[in-house]
Amino acid sequence: xxxxxxxxxxxxxxxxxxxxxxxxxxxxxxxxxxxxxxxxxxxxxxxxxxxxxxxxxxxxxxxxxxxxxxxxxxxxxxxxxxxxxxxxxxxxxxxxxxxxxxxxxxxxxxxxxxxxxxxxxxxxxxxxxxxxxxxxxxxxxxxxxxxxxxxxxxxxxxxxxxxxxxxxxxxxxxxxxxxxxxxxxxxxxxxxxxxxxxxxxxxxxxxxxxxxxxxxxxxxxxxxxxxxxxxxxxxx
Numbered sequence: 001x002x003x004x005x006x007x008x009x010x011x012x013x014x015x016x017x018x019x020x021x022x023x024x025x026x027x028x029x030x031x032x033x034x035x036x037x038x039x040x041x042x043x044x045x046x047x048x049x050x051x052x053x054x055x056x057x058x059x060x061x062x063x064x065x066x067x068x069x070x071x072x073x074x075x076x077x078x079x080x081x082x083x084x085x086x087x088x089x090x091x092x093x094x095x096x097x098x099x100x101x102x103x104x105x106x107x108x109x110x111x112x113x114x115x116x117x118x119x120x121x122x123x124x125x126x127x128x129x130x131x132x133x134x135x136x137x138x139x140x141x142x143x144x145x146x147x148x149x150x151x152x153x154x155x156x157x158x159x160x161x162x163x164x165x166x167x168x169x170x171x172x173x174x175x176x177x178x179x180x181x182x183x184x185x186x187x188x189x190x191x192x193x194x195x196x197x198x199x200x201x202x203x204x205x206x207x208x209x210x211x212x213x214x215x216x217x218x219x220x221x222x223x224x225x226x227x228x229x230x231x232x233x234x235x236x
Contacts, residue, residue, distance in 0.1 A: 017050025018043045056124055063129040069116040079110045086114055092122040 003023075010019040021043060029039035071090055076083045089101050101118070103111040112133075119129040132140075137153070144150045 015047055016054075017047035020050065021046035059123045059128055060120070063119060063123055063131050065116050065120060065131050066112075066133070067116065068120060069113045070120065071114075071117045074110060074113055074117065081105070081110065081114070086118075089114075090118050090121050092118070092125055092127060095122060095127055 007019055007022060010016075010022065025042045025046065026039060028034075029042065071087065074086075076086075094101050103115055105111050116131065119131055123129050140153055141150075144152055
């Protein structure tokens with residue numbers, strides 16, 4: 001079989017990675033007198049790399065990140081965040097244990113940057129991610145109500161928020177940071193004061209959620225109970 005026929009068949013089979021790498025891999029293999037198995041194996045690796053790259057690019061698009069961010073661009077020196085914890089979350093281990101990661105802080109502390117960086121890295125590791133801002137969620141809730149489909153997103157949010165709250169699992173990092181600054185001042189060290197951040201508009205997510213549930217004909221408590229009942233039926 002001639003080269004052009006092989007390349008055409010690879011295209012018909014949608015083996016785009018093998019097709020793109022065919023000439024280079026085969027030529028290099030023949031020069032080095034590699035076995036057929038080794039040459040074919042390298043073509044398969046090229047196809048696998050292409051598949052992974054396309055899959056990652058697709059999931060990145062589905063995630064709808066407003067901008068792309070990574071931890072290499074984040075300046076930990078000017079943000080009062082736990083660098084070790086952020087890097088641990090960046091690895092995505094909390095997904096395997098089905099735990100939530102909550103970022104709390106004022107305007108300009110880097111919450112969105114960190115959230116996008118963590119989400120993007122999880123996508124690269126094979127996870128599916130969907131990025132929302134508070135405004136996005138409110139708009140979607142209202143759009144569902146206008147379309148007569150109110151409650152779909154609200155049910156998902158109620159289910160995710162229905163787990164028991166464990167305050168012992170959270171640390172007051174602001175107080176810890178404040179104690180560090182006080183201790184540094186007492187030791188005569190120079191303490192830099194960060195500029196006061198401006199106030200961001202406050203969006204009442206619970207009110208929007210209640211409106212969506214009301215349009216759906218259910219209260220938050222009833223919606224949570226209904227979700228638990230559906231879970232019991234599935235388990236049964």
